[in-house]
Amino acid sequence: xxxxxxxxxxxxxxxxxxxxxxxxxxxxxxxxxxxxxxxxxxxxxxxxxxxxxxxxxxxxxxxxxxxxxxxxxxxxxxxxxxxxxxxxxxxxxxxxxxxxxxxxxxxxxxxxxx
Amino acid sequence: xxxxxxxxxxxxxxxxxxxxxxxxxxxxxxxxxxxxxxxxxxxxxxxxxxxxxxxxxxxxxxxxxxxxxxxxxxxxxxxxxxxxxxxxxxxxxxxxxxxxxxxxxxx
Numbered sequence: 001x002x003x004x005x006x007x008x009x010x011x012x013x014x015x016x017x018x019x020x021x022x023x024x025x026x027x028x029x030x031x032x033x034x035x036x037x038x039x040x041x042x043x044x045x046x047x048x049x050x051x052x053x054x055x056x057x058x059x060x061x062x063x064x065x066x067x068x069x070x071x072x073x074x075x076x077x078x079x080x081x082x083x084x085x086x087x088x089x090x091x092x093x094x095x096x097x098x099x100x101x102x103x104x105x106x107x108x109x110x111x112x113x114x
Numbered sequence: 115x116x117x118x119x120x121x122x123x124x125x126x127x128x129x130x131x132x133x134x135x136x137x138x139x140x141x142x143x144x145x146x147x148x149x150x151x152x153x154x155x156x157x158x159x160x161x162x163x164x165x166x167x168x169x170x171x172x173x174x175x176x177x178x179x180x181x182x183x184x185x186x187x188x189x190x191x192x193x194x195x196x197x198x199x200x201x202x203x204x205x206x207x208x209x210x211x212x213x214x215x216x217x218x219x220x221x
Contacts, residue, residue, distance in 0.1 A: 037211075039159075041153075046202065046213055046214070046215050046216050047151075047153075047159065047202055047204070047213040047216075048213070049210060049211040049212065049213065052211075060209050060210075061210075062209075062210040062211075063115075063210055064210070096158060096159070101149050101161050101164055101170075101204075101206065102161050102170060102171075104158035104159055105158060106157075106158055107158055
């Protein structure tokens, strides 16, 4: 059974870089031509697509975040990662990783605060 | 960017009733790339419908999707207690991928 698990600091200081990793277990990240995505949801608000990566390394980012976002994949570790720089309180949210549409991690809460 | 507008914002219904949720896109797109998700507090989004009208694996047949062009609908016949949640439509046709603002189905 394939599972995704987000990991990373739950608290990030303003202006610093948020770094999260999504670990894929139960199957190889290389199997299939999936899109591996990051999505977030601020408390009380809707879902926002951050961007996605393919195992080829090709990426697409949300233009609203593009200048601050980097998504990368490490196939040797079956992981893909999110880096979001220069964070502010507006980046406080639950962050989800996902494979395609069907498979999501449980989400991890990240708070931006000093 | 394709903006998805969901209505109503909140739907107050009782178990056994029918729920009709609307999702309108700011521009037409390939309707095979429209999905619906159910979100409950503390849980990951659950895919209900993809390609506008195809039920995901394990989704009960009381959930159905329809529509094309710019207008899409999620229908839940005979609401069960576990169906009270927030529902989001999502287009995955054109980058940036976008979600609607959500419809809360409450008792």
